[in-house]
Amino acid sequence: MRKIIEFRNVSFRYEDEQPWVLKNLSFEIYENEWIAIIGHNGSGKSTIAKLLNGLLFPQEGEILIDGKQVNQDTIWDIRKDVGMVFQNPDNQFVGTTVQDDVAFGMENRGFPREDMIKRMEETLSAVGMQDYLLTEPHRLSGGQKQRVAIASVLAISPQVLILDEATAMLDPKGRTEIMQTVTDVQSENELSLITITHDLTEVVQADRVIVMNEGEIWREALPREIFSLKDQLREIGLDVPFITVLADELNQLGVPITQEPLNHEELLEELWTLHSKT
Amino acid sequence: MNNSLIIGQYVPGNSIVHRLDPRTKITIIFFFVFIVFFANTLISYGILTIFALTSMITSRVPIRFILKGLTPVWFLIVFTFILHLFVTKEGTLIFHLSIFKFYSGGVIQGLAISVRFFLLILVTSLLTLTTTPIEITDAIEDMLHPLNKIKFPVHELALMMSISLRFIPTLMQETDKISKAQASRGVDFRTGPIKDRAKAVVPLLVPLFVSAFKRAEELAMAMEARGYHGGEGRTKLRELKIGKHDILIYILFAFVIAILFYTRSY
Ligand SMILES: Nc1ncnc2c1ncn2[C@@H]1O[C@H](COP(=O)(O)OP(=O)(O)O)[C@@H](O)[C@H]1O
Numbered sequence: 001m002r003k004i005i006e007f008r009n010v011s012f013r014y015e016d017e018q019p020w021v022l023k024n025l026s027f028e029i030y031e032n033e034w035i036a037i038i039g040h041n042g043s044g045k046s047t048i049a050k051l052l053n054g055l056l057f058p059q060e061g062e063i064l065i066d067g068k069q070v071n072q073d074t075i076w077d078i079r080k081d082v083g084m085v086f087q088n089p090d091n092q093f094v095g096t097t098v099q100d101d102v103a104f105g106m107e108n109r110g111f112p113r114e115d116m117i118k119r120m121e122e123t124l125s126a127v128g129m130q131d132y133l134l135t136e137p138h139r140l141s142g143g144q145k146q147r148v149a150i151a152s153v154l155a156i157s158p159q160v161l162i163l164d165e166a167t168a169m170l171d172p173k174g175r176t177e178i179m180q181t182v183t184d185v186q187s188e189n190e191l192s193l194i195t196i197t198h199d200l201t202e203v204v205q206a207d208r209v210i211v212m213n214e215g216e217i218w219r220e221a222l223p224r225e226i227f228s229l230k231d232q233l234r235e236i237g238l239d240v241p242f243i244t245v246l247a248d249e250l251n252q253l254g255v256p257i258t259q260e261p262l263n264h265e266e267l268l269e270e271l272w273t274l275h276s277k278t
Numbered sequence: 279m280n281n282s283l284i285i286g287q288y289v290p291g292n293s294i295v296h297r298l299d300p301r302t303k304i305t306i307i308f309f310f311v312f313i314v315f316f317a318n319t320l321i322s323y324g325i326l327t328i329f330a331l332t333s334m335i336t337s338r339v340p341i342r343f344i345l346k347g348l349t350p351v352w353f354l355i356v357f358t359f360i361l362h363l364f365v366t367k368e369g370t371l372i373f374h375l376s377i378f379k380f381y382s383g384g385v386i387q388g389l390a391i392s393v394r395f396f397l398l399i400l401v402t403s404l405l406t407l408t409t410t411p412i413e414i415t416d417a418i419e420d421m422l423h424p425l426n427k428i429k430f431p432v433h434e435l436a437l438m439m440s441i442s443l444r445f446i447p448t449l450m451q452e453t454d455k456i457s458k459a460q461a462s463r464g465v466d467f468r469t470g471p472i473k474d475r476a477k478a479v480v481p482l483l484v485p486l487f488v489s490a491f492k493r494a495e496e497l498a499m500a501m502e503a504r505g506y507h508g509g510e511g512r513t514k515l516r517e518l519k520i521g522k523h524d525i526l527i528y529i530l531f532a533f534v535i536a537i538l539f540y541t542r543s544y
């Protein structure tokens with residue numbers, strides 16, 4: 001598999017004399033991989049995202065995107081390869097209408113007009129917003145705005161898509177909407193996906209999870225492995241999902257649940273299997 | 279709430295006037311404002327009035343929107359008319375009331391000035407009634423383009439205008455939200471002495487400003503992340519295009535000017 005992102009001993013702090021926000025971080029992300037980065041507030045997740053996009057530069061170590069080092073000279077190319085969706089749906093909507101917003105990134109890169117229109121149709125359909133071309137942002141829900149933000153980023157065909165807590169400000173319906181969109185986009189595009197969250201329920205579908213704590217990688221594992229570390233997760237300030245807690249309690253009551261359930265369906269399946277055995 | 283969020287006075291439509299290139303509209307209005315002051319005969323006024331009224335009718339903007347645009351200046355029009363009646367002492371005496379003497383010249387000049395005012399307001403409000411703010415922004419950016427040569431930040435100015443247009447409704451929604459939140463805590467913006475009301479606005483403005491600054495910072499970062507690096511090498515989705523209607527209207531307008539200068543008295 002091709003390596004798309006590589007962090008080599010990266011350390012970062014916002015100001016000299018201040019404590020390091022990221023401490024000697026090293027990890028790799030491959031082509032078409034879905035990585036979830038999770039960690040408590042202030043653990044350095046957004047800082048990682050901004051380093052990936054050349055919005056910040058590390059004081060120590062180096063960051064490679066598709067073999068290119070991220071620095072002042074390469075940010076122009078890097079930002080073509082790495083697209084980013086932020087947390088606040090309103091504060092990243094630049095255009096006066098949906099179509100203007102999706103065009104913004106392409107305009108910046110000097111796309112010819114015909115290409116813009118074609119890409120715009122493709123990406124807005126991919127996120128299910130093709131009927132809103134001329135709608136103004138204040139007439140859209142948070143979830144719809146975030147879908148437009150995803151379309152805007154996809155329009156420039158990046159190799160990496162980063163969602164930095166893109167669901168955090170949405171209602172449950174908006175969250176489901178975005179998670180569904182992201183899953184679709186990931187399966188239909190050649191794209192490495194990085195979803196940043198502090199909500200464990202959102203890491204379930206990822207191929208691999210990186211857990212951040214105090215600026216360091218605390219654990220790198222499969223979602224299921226992460227879920228089984230409940231007590232330790234609580235110690236580093238993460239909320240354990242209800243289903244995990246429930247499975248745990250059942251175990252203590254003597255119901256032999258063998259596999260760590262990732263969602264309601266899995267637990268239900270397990271309970272049925274047990275029930276039919278007895 | 280949504281209706282009050284429409285910025286400016288744009289009345290959506292698909293008339294020829296709506297579809298004209300915004301640059302055409304701005305150019306013609308610019309010259310119209312200029313030549314109105316050259317009219318000085320009945321026919322020359324007539325030709326301008328016909329032009330303005332025809333534009334108004336073809337735009338199919340409901341008359342009440344146009345009247346609304348005129349309301350603030352009605353007073354001015356009537357006032358200048360009356361002023362002329364009283365001070366202009368030309369022509370023949372037509373009416374004598376104790377110390378007041380009204381002359382024909384006063385009536386004519388008063389009427390002329392009123393018609394000028396009326397035409398100016400009518401034509402300029404037609405622009406904003408049939409052109410979206412963003413179209414006007416695009417047109418300004420395009421028309422000021424030559425100023426780039428003297429380092430005038432044309433693109434930045436246009437971007438600033440379009441971002442303002444983008445955020446005005448958002449900030450209005452937010453104002454509404456904060457004022458409701460404050461009202462629910464007993465802050466009263468609507469009654470009481472002016473001084474108290476002014477004081478009550480402070481807890482509204484402070485959070486609004488704080489959030490506006492936060493927005494600005496995040497927006498700047500999001501724009502950078504999406505590859506914004508100034509106007510250089512940028513292409514545009516929204517395209518301005520001179521069509522056959524534009525050329526037609528220019529020719530028509532040239533006729534209007536020609537007739538005007540032919541029929542005015544020197
Ligand atoms: N612009 C900034 N200037 C100074 N310190 C910052 C800035 N942004 C974030 N930090 C600090 O860096 C640490 C990591 O922040 P961040 O990467 O935003 O964490 P997360 O996204 O995981 O919540 C926090 O302690 C935060 O206070």
Ligand SMILES: [Mg+2]
Nearest residue numbers: 045046047165
């Ligand atoms: Mg963050």
